[in-house]
Structure formats: C-alpha cells, structure tokens
Amino acid sequence: MMLRIAVLALAALISPPAWAQTYKAPRTALGQPDLQGVWTNATITPLTRPAKFGERNVLTREEAAAQEQANAAQIARADEPTPPDLRVTDLKNADCGADGLSGFNCGYNQGWKDPGTNVIDLNGEKRASILTSPANGQFPFLSKAGQAKRRARAEAGGNYDGPEKRGLGERCLLSFGSSAGPPMLPLMYNNTYQIVQTADAVLIEVEMVHDTRIVRLNSRHHPAGLKTWMGDSIGRWEGDTLVIETINMRPEQGLRGSAEGQKVTEWLTRIGANKIAYRFTVDDPATYDQPFSGEVAFNATKGPMYEYACHEGNYAMEGILAGAREAERGGRAIEGARGEVREEGAN
Numbered sequence: 001m002m003l004r005i006a007v008l009a010l011a012a013l014i015s016p017p018a019w020a021q022t023y024k025a026p027r028t029a030l031g032q033p034d035l036q037g038v039w040t041n042a043t044i045t046p047l048t049r050p051a052k053f054g055e056r057n058v059l060t061r062e063e064a065a066a067q068e069q070a071n072a073a074q075i076a077r078a079d080e081p082t083p084p085d086l087r088v089t090d091l092k093n094a095d096c097g098a099d100g101l102s103g104f105n106c107g108y109n110q111g112w113k114d115p116g117t118n119v120i121d122l123n124g125e126k127r128a129s130i131l132t133s134p135a136n137g138q139f140p141f142l143s144k145a146g147q148a149k150r151r152a153r154a155e156a157g158g159n160y161d162g163p164e165k166r167g168l169g170e171r172c173l174l175s176f177g178s179s180a181g182p183p184m185l186p187l188m189y190n191n192t193y194q195i196v197q198t199a200d201a202v203l204i205e206v207e208m209v210h211d212t213r214i215v216r217l218n219s220r221h222h223p224a225g226l227k228t229w230m231g232d233s234i235g236r237w238e239g240d241t242l243v244i245e246t247i248n249m250r251p252e253q254g255l256r257g258s259a260e261g262q263k264v265t266e267w268l269t270r271i272g273a274n275k276i277a278y279r280f281t282v283d284d285p286a287t288y289d290q291p292f293s294g295e296v297a298f299n300a301t302k303g304p305m306y307e308y309a310c311h312e313g314n315y316a317m318e319g320i321l322a323g324a325r326e327a328e329r330g331g332r333a334i335e336g337a338r339g340e341v342r343e344e345g346a347n
Helices: 002-013 061-079 144-156 316-329
Strands: 037-040 125-127 131-133 192-197 201-206 211-217 232-238 241-247 263-272 275-283 292-300
Touching: 061 125
Parallel strands: 211 232
Antiparallel strands: 037 192, 037 292, 131 292, 192 201, 201 211, 232 241, 241 263, 263 275, 275 292
C-alpha cells in the first residue's frame, strides 16, 4: 500500500516536460486554456513496448523512420487491387492489414482501417510504446485477486448464450477497446475526438460508437453505487492542464479486465497549436499489483466528425446468436463459446 501511495504521489508531482514552459495555450472566452477542436490520437506506436527496447521508450530517428517506412510499405501492399479470381480463403495478411489474420478472419480490408502512419511524437521524442510505467512498458503483474477474477471469467463460458456476454462494441453500447476511455486509447480506426468547453463542464465526443463523455468541473463524485459508462469524471484546471479523475465505471467496462473499483487520472495539456499531450494513470489494486501509466499525442485534424452509425447494418449480433441457436438445434458444440470475448481493434 505504501508503495502504491508513493507511486501515485510521484506521478502527481511530476509536471509535464519542457512543453509546459515553452508554449502558452490560448484562452477561451471564459478564460480557460483552450482544448477545443477536433483531434486524433491515431498512431502506429503500440500500447505495450516491444521487448527488444527494454526500458528504453525513446526511439532514435532511424528507428522511428524505419517503423514508419515499414508501415507505409504495408499499407501500399494492402491497397493493391485484390485479384478477382481469389476466394475468401485465399486472402492473406496484406489484404487484412498488419494484424496477422487471413482467410475467413479477414473482417476488414485496408480500406476500412485508419490506424495512423506515424509513431507518437511528444516534445521531439519518438515513442516506442504508449505505456510509460512500469519502466518496461508492459502491464503490471496481476494481483492474486486479479488472477482469480481472470480465471473465473475464462471458466464462465456462454459467450453465445445471449447479447449480454458479447463485447460492448458488438452491442453498440460503447467503443471497442478503450477508445471512449478512460483512458482514451487509439484503435485500428475511428480515432477522432471533439472537445467542447463550457463554464461547468468539458465534453469529449468520441467518434467510435458516438459516445459523449461529460467531465464536470469542480464538482463532487456521485455515490459509489451509481455506475456509469465511461465512469464518473470530475475535472479541474491546474495551470494550463486539465486534470480528470474518474471512478465508478461499470464492471463490464475496463482496460484488459480492470475492476470496477479502479481510478483513472488523466492530464490534458495543450503543447502547441496542433497538439495536446495526454497522460493517464490507472490505479486498480483489485486487479494489478501496481498502477500503470501512459502518454499519447492528440493531433489536430479536420472536422466535422461524422456519426458512427453502429446499429444501422449491424448484422453481427443477429448472425452470431442465430448461428449459435442453429448449432444447438443440431446438437453441435459451439466452437469458442467459452472464455473471454476479444473485441475487434482492442490492444
């Protein structure tokens, strides 16, 4: 417990790097630092760090350029016309994107994807991973309670019993992965956010599954028994930085199985005319043995932000459940019916 408190205290004391001293954010008519606009956190930087970089999270210019060039080459291959005589079972990795899928698992070709083309650049540093703490850029070890919870979830099964056990994105309730947040993390597409500020709140509209997160300023949290999608977010201004503390998220939500008792703290600082530095710390002692933190660049992009019409044409849920019922009528085992649902685009 003392170690956890010390880590959190240190995170709170560490001010943003030199960017806070080299750029003065413009002000809104209310006098607040202006974070408004349309932004994207799309990036090819992975959430967790490749093992070869160890505890080094800053790439050399050559390493960053090599990654971006390899990504551009992969996109070019995937953009090539598909030979008309190929069957779906013949489709290979270039048609699906850099996700290692092929054949019937090719849910999306390159035309659907927009994961970004560059690594994260913050204050001139090219980043190897989004996670910055622990030092190796990996998730912390699961606590004993977290291990037990994961085993129980894996043994529960029944993912085809009804819609309640399918992923939130499949049900058009919330974004895939952790795009809506908190924390707000990039996915393989639809990584756009629009920020609007008022005297009493900051509103963050998320492109993926059209969620709008309302951050109440200088307010108090709701009672612990009131769980909401994206949690209960309270914000305050510390200089040019918007600090958001979120609790009371629903148990169905969470980054990689985080518990409903987790606390997420976020820092948004405008560090240039076209960039916001976004930092976050997740404290979830019921799941992990220590907090973990990360940083992402939000870059200005052109609007407007289009509606993500999730329900329209969403045949997945009907097809999945209808197929499961047909298999049951035929007395056949439903392959993959046990274990945890892995949503598309999740890190």
